[in-house]
Amino acid sequence: MTANIWTVDRAAEALRAAESARSARHPITEDWPGLDLGTAYRVQSELVAARVAGGEKIVGVKLGLTSRAKQRRMGVDAPLTGWLTDGMALDAGALVPVERLIHPRVEPEIVFTLGRRLAGPGVTPASAMAAVRSVSAGLEVIDSRYRDFRFTLADVVADNASSARFVVGDMEVDPAGLDLALEACVLGVGGAVVDTATGAAVQGHPGRALALAANSLAERGLALEEGWIVLTGGMTDAVPLEPGRPITAEFTHLGTLTVSCD
Numbered sequence: 001m002t003a004n005i006w007t008v009d010r011a012a013e014a015l016r017a018a019e020s021a022r023s024a025r026h027p028i029t030e031d032w033p034g035l036d037l038g039t040a041y042r043v044q045s046e047l048v049a050a051r052v053a054g055g056e057k058i059v060g061v062k063l064g065l066t067s068r069a070k071q072r073r074m075g076v077d078a079p080l081t082g083w084l085t086d087g088m089a090l091d092a093g094a095l096v097p098v099e100r101l102i103h104p105r106v107e108p109e110i111v112f113t114l115g116r117r118l119a120g121p122g123v124t125p126a127s128a129m130a131a132v133r134s135v136s137a138g139l140e141v142i143d144s145r146y147r148d149f150r151f152t153l154a155d156v157v158a159d160n161a162s163s164a165r166f167v168v169g170d171m172e173v174d175p176a177g178l179d180l181a182l183e184a185c186v187l188g189v190g191g192a193v194v195d196t197a198t199g200a201a202v203q204g205h206p207g208r209a210l211a212l213a214a215n216s217l218a219e220r221g222l223a224l225e226e227g228w229i230v231l232t233g234g235m236t237d238a239v240p241l242e243p244g245r246p247i248t249a250e251f252t253h254l255g256t257l258t259v260s261c262d
C-alpha cells in the first residue's frame with residue numbers, strides 16, 4: 001500500500017506540480033489527515049530549498065492571516081509564516097505574469113526592511129521595531145495551489161502561505177516618524193474604492209506581527225536576517241486580479257502602489 005503513504009517529499013512534489021501545471025488541487029490534508037503543523041513547515045522548507053537549488057535567493061519572510069479580515073475570509077484563525085525569494089519580486093509598475101498563475105488575488109501590506117538580525121524567542125513588538133530600518137508599502141499577489149483557496153492551517157503552511165509574487169514600493173520611511181497602527185490604506189480596484197484599513201488591523205500593530213514572525217522562526221531554530229524584508233500580512237481581504245482592473249493601494253505616508261495584468 002505504499003501508494004497511500006504521504007511524506008514531506010511527496011506533499012512538496014504535489015504542490016510543485018499544481019503550481020507548474022497551473023492546476024489547483026484539493027487540500028493535502030484530505031490525502032494526509034495526520035499532517036501536523038511541524039511537518040507542514042517541513043514541506044514549506046523543502047519547497048523553498050528547491051527554489052534556492054534552482055538559483056533563487058531568500059529575500060525575506062511573509063506573515064499570513066494576521067488580520068481579522070483575512071482570518072475570517074479564509075476560515076483559519078491563526079497567523080503563519082512563509083518564505084519570499086527574489087524570484088517572486090516584481091518591480092513597481094510591472095505587469096503580473098498571470099499566465100503563470102492559477103487564480104491570483106492581491107492584498108495591501110505594510111512591509112519592513114530589517115537593519116539588523118532579529119532572533120527569538122522573547123522578541124517583543126518594541127524590540128522588533130528597534131530592528132526595523134525602514135517601512136514601505138507593499139502589494140502581495142497570493143495564488144493558493146488549492147482549489148477555491150480552500151485549506152486548513154496545515155495545508156496553507158505547506159503551500160508556503162499561498163506565496164506567488166509581491167511588489168514593494170520605493171519609498172523607504174523611517175519608522176520613528178510613523179504611528180503604524182494609524183497608517184491608513186485605501187484599496188482600489190479599477191478606480192473604485194473597495195476596502196480600507198489601518199495598520200492596527202494587523203495584530204493591533206504590524207510590529208507585533210514582526211515579533212510573532214521572529215518568535216515563530218525561533219521555534220524552528222531560524223532567525224530574521226539583516227537586510228531581509230518582512231511582509232506583515234494583508235490589512236484587508238484580498239481581491240481577485242483581473243485584466244483591465246488595476247489594483248491600487250494608497251497609504252497615508254508610504255505612497256501609492258499599483259499592480260495590473262494584461
Ligand code: OOG
Binds near residue numbers: 064065107142149162
Ligand atoms: C493565505 C496567505 C495569507 C496574508 O497576508 O494574510 C496572506 C491565503 O490567504 O491564501 O498572505
Ligand code: MG
Binds near residue numbers: 062107233
Ligand atoms: Mg499576504
